[in-house]
Amino acid sequence: ILFSKENIVSILMQRRSVNSDVVHLDGEEGPSNVRSRRYMQHRRRQRRKRGSGGFDFLERMGIDANAQVVLAGIVLLCLTAAVVLKMRLSGGSKGDGRDINRIGSNKERKEGKHNHYGRGEQYRIPEAMREFGDRSSRYAELREEYDALLPPDPQRSRQAVQSLIKRTYKQIDPSSMSYDIYNCPLTPPPGYPMQWKVTEVLNNWNPDDVTPHTDIYQGLCVFDFEVDFEKALNYREAELPFIVRNDPEVLRATERWNYPGYMKKLMDDDKHRTEYSKNNHFMYFVPPKANVGRKHHVNTPKDWKPPHKEFRMTYEEWLSHADTTDDNLGPDKPHWYHRLIGCGSMGKDCDHFSSEYLFDELTFLQPVEDKLYVIEPEEQKGIHCRFGMKGVIAGKLSPSWKVMR
Structure with a gap:
């Protein structure tokens, strides 16, 4: 790269002129600001009259023209190196596997292939945490493939999960309870949750019997994530058990894990x-x-x-x-x-x-x-x-x- 005093001044002038489009004066904004444009044109004319402009102070310090060119070149190289370093730090680079965020498969760990997510380097999982998670290229490629097949769609995920439900269970003697498990009050009612003797529960369905039974003892409130979220928080605060259904994040994970071939590739x-x-x-x-x-x-x-x-x-x-x-x-x-x-x-x-x-x-x-x-x-x-x-x-x-x- 060849540097000259005139070229470096020209570069600095061009950069200053590009930034002039966003100058704000007297509350008026944008490139249409007439006073701003005239002011910047005046400044450029003054610089052209002064010739070297910003390098006059170097001459006053006794630094000759050749030394000024060398010094300017060094400054420009330093600025370029700083920009490249910043891009590297923000974009990521290959690691050595010691970072917990870069854990991948057994094969990648043995070969030392642990690519950190970087801009333009590999797919970034939208829901990924900054601190924890798998940052291997293998997992990123897997998620990129299946996220394209299964883009976020709560309605589709809900239908997919509902298709996996093979049976439903009937609640035993719901009339004996003071609350409806599918329409529980905002805060836990007295005596919640309904309890039965262990012998009654076990006699109805012995744990060693894997045959599905139609009727079960069920006294826990069933909350819809989208509708009853506040109720769920109240019961959680009271440290009482409950059941949550239709959580979009759970539905999406369930749909993905049941997609043919996904778990085999993941594991x-x-x-x-x-x-x-x-x-x-x-x-x-x-x-x-x-x-x-x-x-x-x-x-x-x-x-x-x-x-x-x-x-x-x-x-x-x-x-x-x-x-x-x-x-x-x-x-x-x-x-x-x-x-x-x-x-x-x-x-x-x-x-x-x-x-x-x-x-x-x-x-x-x-x-x-x-x-x-x-x-x-x-x-x-x-x-x-x-x-x-x-x-x-x-x-x-x-x-x-x-x-x-």
Whole structure:
């Protein structure tokens, strides 16, 4: 690149003249401002009369013309470098996989391919969070493909989900209740929720029986997300259970996950935590910690064995076990429980192959203030997503915090 004093002055003058279109004087705006245009023309005439213009002060400092050209060239190069650096920082670049936001598939992690979202580089998921989520190129390409097939359309998503519902259940003796579960009051009524004896509930439908029953005990309010959102907030504030239907974010995720081929591509060949039980009961436990100073410490028996086993398998492997006939799904048959973990703020070390795309897929569980299902976003311990089988019973939940299901 050849620099001359005249060319650099010309560049600076052109840049100043381009900016003149947005000058505001006396409250009048735009390029049609006559006084503004005349003022700028006057300024340009004055610069042409002075010749070098902005470089006079350099001459007064004793810097000759050649040195001025070199100095101006250096300044211009610095400005160009600053602009390029800013574009790089805002646009993103290839990473080394240490950023939790750049977690991709197993293959990409091994090859070190972790492309951060950048302008013009790859597809940006509209609902993605800045802090958490999958930023791999593989996931971006997958979402770009299916977001084009399934653009946001609440009505279409609602119809798609309704087509998946195979049966409905009749409420047992609704006349004995003081409220209508489909038209609950704005605030929880006295005695809510309606309760029954455990023996009555179990005698009506034994948990080991996977055959659908027509009548069930149901005392929880059913809220439509679009219509009863304020009611849901009130019941949540009262820390009382309820059911939500027709949440647009849930509907869209459900439609996408049921689209043929999507889950197979999403899961790829990643091996995730999978729990195995010889029957349909998964008895969760917390092994006793060795604490000599503990007064009532009980040692683990030598012949004790965990009630279930844990290992890793791919989604396709788990599906081969789960998608089977009812004859192979009896209460005494083996069951598998597949589990995905989006670590989020816990860091990717919380799971060997964390599924950070859960923050992009299940947007209704993102840790932000305006979500119905996340009460204290700063306390969120990631997103845990389980894929069960017909008849699976969780005997005891090990987490002690409140769970929204």
